[in-house]
Structure formats: C-alpha cells, structure tokens
Amino acid sequence: MPIVSKKIVSKDQVKHIAQLANIPISESESQQLAKDFAQTLTVVDQLKTADVAELAGTHQVTGFKNITREDIVDESLSFTQEEALANAREQRDGYFLVPQVLNSEDK
C-alpha cells in the first residue's frame, strides 16, 4: 500500500532533531530523512481520529508495581575494572578516555 505524504517536514527541522539526538547527518541525508519523516507522520497522524479523550495512557502491560530487591551488592551483577574496560575504544591508567568537553578558553 503506497503512502501518500500529506505532512511537510523541513530540512531545518530534521537538522534540529538530528542535533538533539546527537546523530551526525549530511545535507543529502537530511533531505531524504525529511521525506521519510513526512511519510511516517502521515501514518501516525491517523491516530488523531481515535476517540480516546477519556482514556488514560498505557505505559506498561503487566500491572506489576514496586518491584524491588534488597539493597545488597550482587557481585554477579558487577564488572571488574578490567571487564568494564574490555570494549573501550580508548583507555588510560584504567579509565575510559572521553572526548574533551570543556576547552582551555573556558577556564
């Protein structure tokens, strides 16, 4: 079933969302994504015809409430430092090496 897009999503909107989501995208990608967004939102907009004003939202389906456990350290759920670092792209002195957030001018 082909979807005819009724929504219009601008390239600038897409770029803004990409920035919020921390997804690097190219100029040509933003154009394609704007089209894809419009197609998807056209389908999603059908929800606005549903008669649900009186209903509460469903966020979970099991009905379970307040599932807790004793506040005791479970070693089987903990990593050693070595395990935690095993897949790190860069590490130094047993720590993760992360990109610089503040540059020297901000001091």
Add this chain to the structure above:
Amino acid sequence: MTLNQLTLQEALAGLKAGSLDISDLYRDLNDAIEKQKSYNIYLQLNPQAEAEAKQLQDRQLKGLPIAVKDNFCSKKLATTAASKVLENFIPQYESTVTERLQKAGGVIIGKSNLDAWAHGSSTETSDFGPSLNPRNPDYLPGGSSGGSAAAVAADLCLAAIGSETAGSIRQPAAWCGTVGLKPSYGRVSRFGVVAMASSTDSPGVLSKTVEDACLVLNTIAGPDARDATCNQEPAPDFTKFLDQDIRGLKIGLIYHDVQGVEEANEKLAQELAILSQLGAKIEKAQALDPHNAIGVYTVVQRAEVSSNLARYDGIRYGQDRSYFGDEAKRRIMLGTYTLSKGYADQYYNLAQKVRTQYLNDFTQLFKKYDVLVSPTSPGFAKKIGASANSAMFGELEDMLLEASSVSGLPGINVPYYRDPQTNLFFGANFVAPMWREDLVIKVADAFEKNSKWNTWRNR
C-alpha cells in the same frame, strides 16, 4: 534425510534411546551450514559447538544446536545486533536466556542475522546484508528474527531463539513456514538482550514444531530478579498443554475484513475447519481496526528506541553514533521528535491512549472467546529488495500483530498453507489473554497435528 532435519523432540528421543550419535548429527549439521553459506543466516558460528555438545549429554537439551538471534549477549561470542556500531563487541556478561539455555544443555550453534537493532521485518536493514528465505531464495525471510526463522526452515539448527517487539518472531516464522512462539511480555527475561522497545520486547522461540517450541520455552521462561518486569510466578511446564482436547474452545476469527488480506483470509477460513472438526467453536469476531495500531507501535517504539539507543556513544564500547545505519537514524530521530517539547502530547501521549483502546478491546473480546486467530502476515514473503524506499515497510507487514504486541499478549504462528508455485507459506497467528500461553499452545498444537502444512510432521 539428514540428521540435522530431525525435530528437537526426535533428536532428544534418539539420543536417549542411543539410536542417534551426537557427532553424526553435528557432522550433518556442519555440512548443511557450509552448503547454505550464501543464505547469510549466521553472522558468526560457535567453533566450540560440537565439543560443548559432547559435555552436555546428561542435560535436558543434550547438547543440541540452537541458533541465537544476535541481539542476545553471550560472553563467548561477539554480539552485534547486526549493526556496525557493535561490530566486534564481546559482551562481558551472559543474557538470562542464553545462560539458562546453556545450563539446560543447549548449545549456541551460531548467532543469527536480524534487522540491525531488530528494526525491521525483512533482515534487509542488517548492516551485514539480508538473509535469504530457504523456502525460496528470491524472497525475504521476514524479520527482525529473520536469521533465526531461516535457520530453522533450512535445518541449520534444531530450534532458535528470537525476540519480538511487534511481529519479529511470528512474521518471519510465517514467511519461512516455521513455528514462532512469542510469550506474554514478562514471561521471559530481557536481561542481556540489546534493548529496543523495553515495554514490548519479548524473547521467544522459533522452531520446527509446537512441541519443540515448548521444550525450548521450558528452559528459558520464568522469574528473573535481574529483570523487574519479569513475572515472578514460576512458569508452567509448557509441554503439559500438548495433545489436549480442544472441544468447546471458543475461537474468534479477527481481521477477516481487512483490505489487502483477502487471499490469506480466504485460505485461513478453509483451514480452520480442521479445528471445528475437533470440536472448537469458530466464529467471526469484530476487533478494533488494526490500522491505528500501526501508529501506536510506530510512535511508542521510536520513542523507546531513541532513549535506549542513546547509550551508544562509542566510549565504553562500540563505535560512535556516525556508524548507525539509515533505519536506526530514522527511528532514533523520529522518537526524539515525538518526545520533544510541544510534540509529546500530540504523538507520544496520544499513542499511549490509543494503546489503552486496544487493551480494552482485547479484554472485551476475551470475555467471549478463549483464543483469537488471524493471518500472521497480510500476504506471502516479499521479494528481496522490497523494503527499500519504504520507511514504513515493517509496520505495514506487521499490521495484524501490532495490536496484540503493544498489549503484551502471547501469540504463536503455525503454517496453514503452502503455495505450490513459489513454495512460500501463510501462517496463522493464535492469540490469548496475558499469561495464557497454555491456550495458544493447545490450539496451535491441535491444528499442526491435524493439518498437512507442517513440513517436519508431513515429510
């Protein structure tokens, strides 16, 4: 017949009786895997499989080879979720499902292909290429558990583990002509599964027969303190629900008037006569139009994806965010959009309300019927390449499954027709109330044993 073509139950019986040698089975299996390499079903094979199997002969699953979808973390093998972001990622812990499976004597034969991050219904969004449908390699196996379904259909394992968020077990099972059992949300622990949409993700089983699905589900279901959404009640022995009398069972046929599903519905109505002959009462039921469920699922899933995939920063593990494929980018960004200030009410909160509408509808339907049934997929498997140029491919293919998925209900796919020209299958989806896997197993098992469409029961 080669030994890899046995069902799980047959192989277990053979090993028990001493008439089957585990090494012979692995020899046939390895040959078959080698021959079918071009189908791109496994992303990675376990080089230790046969050696492990020999050590497990005293356990429940006796070292038999199980395919595991590559979004389950396992310490021994890389876990990629079919994304370049996680290429070469070796988990430092074991998922509950693979831990229990191996403890019960199952061997991970390999990690099976999927749509990247399980986003899709074709395996075409896999960063490592699509899998081919073993029933006809010009066609897609479906997805996202497409590699697991293909592994079962091609006899490259004795059963497989998959996961479903909305159709990802049942739809590929339908397209590949296998059984696919999606348990209730919370029946099987999500601990160690690469998170997609946390409020609907449900690990489950793809298998040759309903009985095999029960044998595997028995080993993985049940409470897990490491997943707070898991049902803390012990799971039943699911094999108890096989070979049951279905006389008097009330079955509601839903989605019988949905456009574009005419052929699948016509064949289903004919085949369901088998269940009437066994004493079940089948009648047409009116369920809420499934079209809005597409919107609900799209919004809820994207929103949860944008949150779950925020963790991939390329620092602690994996590559950075520039490695995401097109589909993941689309989903993360759409989710970010629908959760952003000013749009959350318009999209996310509205979708959660419509979700309530579907839950209420099922509650009403289950006052009248024990089980609901419809075709699993609107049609047969689509051709390789079909998902390109449609940002909504999966959602439309899974249209008949989404309402039950966002409601957390258990469902099972069983084949009910094979097209003699293409060798492709239609599958029926039986759905029951929350925690009532017993009902779907009972009816699917009766259907399978009394119809001619299960490849392994009718060879």
